[in-house]
Amino acid sequence: MHNCGDGIIKEVVAEEAEEVAMSHRSMGQLSLADQLVKRRPGQNEGLARLAAMIKWRPIERALAAVYSAGEGRPSYPPLLMFKCLLLQQWYALSDPQLEEALADRLSFRRFVGLPLDEEVPDYSTISRFRAQLAQLKLGDRLFAELNRQLEGHGLLVKHGTMLDATLLEASVKPPRDAHSTPGQGSPLDPAADWTKRGNKAWFGYKAHIAMDQGSELIRVAIMTSAKVADSTMGDNLICGDERAVYADKGYESIARSAWLAERGIIDGIMRKLMRHSRDPHPVLKARNRRLAKIRGAVERKFAVMKERYRWRRVRYRGLVKNHLHLLLLCFAMNLRRADALRGAA
Numbered sequence: 001m002h003n004c005g006d007g008i009i010k011e012v013v014a015e016e017a018e019e020v021a022m023s024h025r026s027m028g029q030l031s032l033a034d035q036l037v038k039r040r041p042g043q044n045e046g047l048a049r050l051a052a053m054i055k056w057r058p059i060e061r062a063l064a065a066v067y068s069a070g071e072g073r074p075s076y077p078p079l080l081m082f083k084c085l086l087l088q089q090w091y092a093l094s095d096p097q098l099e100e101a102l103a104d105r106l107s108f109r110r111f112v113g114l115p116l117d118e119e120v121p122d123y124s125t126i127s128r129f130r131a132q133l134a135q136l137k138l139g140d141r142l143f144a145e146l147n148r149q150l151e152g153h154g155l156l157v158k159h160g161t162m163l164d165a166t167l168l169e170a171s172v173k174p175p176r177d178a179h180s181t182p183g184q185g186s187p188l189d190p191a192a193d194w195t196k197r198g199n200k201a202w203f204g205y206k207a208h209i210a211m212d213q214g215s216e217l218i219r220v221a222i223m224t225s226a227k228v229a230d231s232t233m234g235d236n237l238i239c240g241d242e243r244a245v246y247a248d249k250g251y252e253s254i255a256r257s258a259w260l261a262e263r264g265i266i267d268g269i270m271r272k273l274m275r276h277s278r279d280p281h282p283v284l285k286a287r288n289r290r291l292a293k294i295r296g297a298v299e300r301k302f303a304v305m306k307e308r309y310r311w312r313r314v315r316y317r318g319l320v321k322n323h324l325h326l327l328l329l330c331f332a333m334n335l336r337r338a339d340a341l342r343g344a345a
Helices: 013-020 032-036 045-051 057-066 078-090 095-104 106-112 123-136 139-152 231-237 254-262 282-307 319-344
Strands: 161-169 193-197 200-212 218-225 244-247 266-269
Touching (some): 045 319, 057 078, 057 123, 057 139, 078 095, 078 106, 078 123, 078 319, 095 106, 095 123, 123 319, 139 319, 161 231, 161 282, 200 231, 200 282, 200 319, 218 231, 231 254, 244 282
Parallel strands (some): 161 244
Antiparallel strands (some): 193 200, 200 218
8 A cells, every 4th residue: 555645744834934935046036137027917827826836845845855965066956946847747848948948938937936147957957957856766755745735725535546557668669679579678778668458569668646536636656667567556556545446457356355345445446357258247347337437537647648748658768767757747737737626616
């Protein structure tokens, strides 16, 4: 079972005053040039709402480890750089495209807290910062802090948790030459692996998520190689505080069903039907149809990742970097979803 509270940064009332007292010059301390540029109505108000959605001070404290990583102080505050990575997810930008957008768009500068008279981070600085986040394994901690705040806003419903996984192609070509066959790995990305979906062989990774029923906020996200079975990660996706768990047949397990029953959690996992039976059990068929309609929402979440966020294949090599990218995507998607939920309230 995944403990959705592990690693969450504890807040105390005395620290709330720190929210307006950022320690770095580029955090909220805009230049005279910025003050002379008036904000026009409707000028990317969406980014302004996202910036005001959560308290960034706990995020900044979590990022403080970047300063103590033994490579010297970075040229830009870690929170500024982290916000740059969020913009990269929302607008599906490469590192060079992000550098260009930061230079051209005032709304981007305002969101990250970069004054007009300051140079923007170049693409190599962005890449090094992301690599350091991955190396320090800060993604899970940052994502947990976001969800702690969203829960504090009353946005997590916890009526049910929907589990699912999706395959993603590796960023390198599958090893298919005269000396390799499907089933062998690639020396360019040893963490990527093979699996089969239907009659098609896939080489790459698999993203596993747990999504809150009702709010459609992602609670847990884990990246593995493609060969890891969906059911293998099932227990790691269940939080234990939900009323029900919904999943497709790939997650069916006698032990998992027993575990859910012991804790009074509704078992919404679809059941496998006998393949060669001419008359499948009508009750099980009806149950599966009913559950399929409920869990369809998590499949749509993956569709959004692949279409709107252009994430049909991983962008990096190695499990650690791609796991971080998955968490950054989920962070960005949850923040945008939270904005929509509060707007509808």
